[in-house]
Amino acid sequence: MSRSRLYRDGVLETEDFPVDEISEHLADPAVVVWLDLCDPTEDDFASLGDELGLHRLAVEDALHARQRPKVDRYDKHCFLNVYAVRFDSGPGRLDTSEVSAFITERVLVTVHQTGHFDIDAVTRRWDDADSPAKAGVGFLVHGLLDYVVDSQFDAVQALDDQLEALEDLVFDDSATHAAVQQRSVRLRKCLVTLRRVVLPMREVVDTLTRGDLQIVGEELAPYFQDVHDHVRHASEWTDSLRELVATIRETQLAVQGNRLNIIMKKVTSWAAVIAVPTAISGFYGQNVPYPGFEQPWGFWVSTVAIVVVSGGLYAIFKRRGWL
Known part of the structure; x- marks a missing residue:
């Protein structure tokens, strides 16, 4: 052609x-x-x-x-x-x-x-x-x-x-x-x-x-x-x-990398919050006598401690931008 x-x-x-x-x-x-x-x-x-x-x-x-x-x-x-x-x-x-x-x-x-x-x-x-x-x-x-x-x-x-x-x-x-x-x-x-x-x-x-x-x-x-x-x-x-x-x-x-750092901060913060009730409930789950053992007020003390400490950690992490 x-x-x-x-x-x-x-x-x-x-x-x-x-x-x-x-x-x-x-x-x-x-x-x-x-x-x-x-x-x-x-x-x-x-x-x-x-x-x-x-x-x-x-x-x-x-x-x-x-x-x-x-x-x-x-x-x-x-x-x-x-x-x-x-x-x-x-x-x-x-x-x-x-x-x-x-x-x-x-x-x-x-x-x-x-x-x-x-x-x-x-x-x-x-x-x-x-x-x-x-x-x-x-x-x-x-x-x-x-x-x-x-x-x-x-x-x-x-x-x-x-x-x-x-x-x-x-x-x-x-x-x-x-x-x-x-x-x-x-x-x-x-x-x-x-x-x-x-x-x-x-x-x-x-x-x-x-x-x-x-x-x-x-x-x-x-x-x-x-x-x-x-x-x-x-x-x-x-x-x-x-x-x-x-x-x-x-x-x-x-x-x-920045997004991964933010995710890691959030995961770490939530892990710290969750660790508090785990530690307190684990302590109160002992099979030996302790203050409030087998008493109603012992249950309420542990419950209040979980709520107060977990809430305090959440507020601190939120203010710092970790959550």
């Missing part, structure tokens, strides 16, 4: 033309071509690799998924690999969508798997973009990176909202310890995954804006600078959220 677009002097002229017509179109220096390959095979790259001069190592990286975010420079092109992300709040899962791209002087070739990357969102970004389309292939690269970075930024925002809810849950007496712990572990895993794809984006954008690559001209420089600012913000935000998760975990343990 493949899609294609042809821009002439910055204007979209035609779409979905056959791949074997690329050389014919590139004969015009005013033409910029985009080609999208979905689930490509080695045979798909055979003719295309010869036509565009794609390096064998770059083709291997495009065919084998789970590459790290990067920009590799070769003689005739650059190879780009990035990840769009989406946070699913239902199961608390972070979904990553990998896309690779070959960037030549006037051709952008994107490679991805079916259902793993929303290429339609990228084309809409190109159609609605305010960046100069006449800037050449850099215009297409900017639209792709802008969509990827925005998806990462939205994921960071969603995770931030989840952590705020988790903070409230830590101090909720009705929430169980297991539920808070499971949720914090899921969010920590999501942040680790997000950091793995966001942090290298600084280097990716910096490499693409290098003057010797001739991808980003003066017209596009402000637009790529805006993308770089979003990348830096997302990266710093991700790091701060990872620290916040650790802080929430420490707070949860502290709150749990």
Whole structure:
């Protein structure tokens, strides 16, 4: 499955033309071509690799998924690999969508798997973009990176909202310890995954804006600078959220320890109160003569002693906040 677009002097002229017509179109220096390959095979790259001069190592990286975010420079092109992300709040899962791209002087070739990357969102970004389309292939690269970075930024925002809810849950007496712990572990895993794809984006954008690559001209420089600012913000935000998760975990343990101390104080206080009637009734349960032995007033003395001493202990513990 493949899609294609042809821009002439910055204007979209035609779409979905056959791949074997690329050389014919590139004969015009005013033409910029985009080609999208979905689930490509080695045979798909055979003719295309010869036509565009794609390096064998770059083709291997495009065919084998789970590459790290990067920009590799070769003689005739650059190879780009990035990840769009989406946070699913239902199961608390972070979904990553990998896309690779070959960037030549006037051709952008994107490679991805079916259902793993929303290429339609990228084309809409190109159609609605305010960046100069006449800037050449850099215009297409900017639209792709802008969509990827925005998806990462939205994921960071969603995770931030989840952590705020988790903070409230830590101090909720009705929430169980297991539920808070499971949720914090899921969010920590999501942040680790997000950091793995966001942090290298600084280097990716910096490499693409290098003057010797001739991808980003003066017209596009402000637009790529805006993308770089979003990348830096997302990266710093991700790091701060990872620290916040650790802080929430420490707070949860502290709150749990405080609650346990309160429970222990209450149990100990009630044990002291209960020990009084146990001791007095045990004393009066002796089978040897004592003051009031086998006399009615002896029963009332023990009863009054139990009530007075137990009531006094209860009042003292209550005033100190132990009960």
